[in-house]
Amino acid sequence: MGNNQPPAARGLIVLCCSSLLAACLGDGDPIPQAAQPAAQEPGGPYVASVVQVAYLPAAAMPAPAVELRAAPTPAERRSAAIVVGRSAEHVVDQRFARTFTSSRDGVDGVPVVATDRDAVELMQLGRADFAVIGGNLSARDQQSGLRGTRLGVELFALSVAPQSAVRSLTHTQVRQIFTGQVTTWAQLGMAGGAIVPLVPSAKGLAERAARVLIPGDPFAPTCLGVASERHVVDQLLREPGAIGIVCLNGEPRVDGQKLVAIDWSPPTIEAFQYATYPYGMPVTLVTSGPPSGIAADFLAFARSEAGRGLLARALLTMP
Numbered sequence: 001m002g003n004n005q006p007p008a009a010r011g012l013i014v015l016c017c018s019s020l021l022a023a024c025l026g027d028g029d030p031i032p033q034a035a036q037p038a039a040q041e042p043g044g045p046y047v048a049s050v051v052q053v054a055y056l057p058a059a060a061m062p063a064p065a066v067e068l069r070a071a072p073t074p075a076e077r078r079s080a081a082i083v084v085g086r087s088a089e090h091v092v093d094q095r096f097a098r099t100f101t102s103s104r105d106g107v108d109g110v111p112v113v114a115t116d117r118d119a120v121e122l123m124q125l126g127r128a129d130f131a132v133i134g135g136n137l138s139a140r141d142q143q144s145g146l147r148g149t150r151l152g153v154e155l156f157a158l159s160v161a162p163q164s165a166v167r168s169l170t171h172t173q174v175r176q177i178f179t180g181q182v183t184t185w186a187q188l189g190m191a192g193g194a195i196v197p198l199v200p201s202a203k204g205l206a207e208r209a210a211r212v213l214i215p216g217d218p219f220a221p222t223c224l225g226v227a228s229e230r231h232v233v234d235q236l237l238r239e240p241g242a243i244g245i246v247c248l249n250g251e252p253r254v255d256g257q258k259l260v261a262i263d264w265s266p267p268t269i270e271a272f273q274y275a276t277y278p279y280g281m282p283v284t285l286v287t288s289g290p291p292s293g294i295a296a297d298f299l300a301f302a303r304s305e306a307g308r309g310l311l312a313r314a315l316l317t318m319p
Helices: 007-025 094-102 116-124 139-143 171-178 203-213 229-238 269-273 293-302 305-311
Strands: 029-037 049-056 082-085 112-114 130-134 146-160 196-200 224-226 242-248 258-262 280-288
Touching (some): 094 293, 116 130, 130 293, 146 203, 146 229, 196 203, 203 280, 229 242, 293 305
Parallel strands (some): 082 130, 196 242
Antiparallel strands (some): 029 049, 146 242
16 A cells, blocks of 8 residues: 555554454463554654564463462451559559450550549440449449449458457448547547557558548548558557558468458458448449450450459459
8 A cells, every 4th residue: 555544544554463463373471562652754743652562372481480379468456445444543454454465366455544434434435345443333324334344342451450459340430540530549448549540651542442441531641651561560560559451452461460340340352242341442344235345355354363363463353
């Protein structure tokens, strides 16, 4: 046809020839080459951009040097939303949370500390997997669908020297002693000199003890703050009229003291369960409905040997 074809027609012929070449060579794997623009007429635009593709039979392609496999997908990890009330912060601390999450594949979580009320409200809003608080859920909270499961009790008791004649005090006498209303044992009709009331020096522990033993009142400024049960016993040896507050947990008791009943009820977990000795702070797992998912895993861990061992640092666990 010579060179009398218009530029557009020549571009069409190039495209058709490329397609015909591919059909003649047969099926194979394409190896793309650099794109080559079609010839440009002087002073005219490009007619077409043609990609030249050469085909080789599949048998001619070299085999890979190694077997290729899909990269493994990392196991998906979920972050557990755990809210801990301030009254339970000493129970579900960083160590407890780390031990729990490390025992559950695919679960991460760092407790967020809030007030006990805020922890409950976050559960009502569905913004947490579970919460742990000090105290019990109210009837209103339970009506909203929340469920409380007791993990243990922080039980408070009164301690005196082994030779003391004090065996039991009424709840009114306990309030009088630790609010400073009475200062001698004689004022309570008992033998002895001055009363030396001993209270926890740690702020959080002192607040919980006051809330349990003398609800509505703070400890009197005349009370002597001590750091631990060991320090209570040391003071009992120095001051025959001393009486101290100790927190009962799963740790062994320090020798050199005698625990005092209140209203003739002994400070035991059984008496607390029967409500005859109510001077304890329950620690409660809060869930939306029955524990499930991560919350159920947490409860199972708390009731395991490892979990109970960690809880025993601060609580008496349920028998």
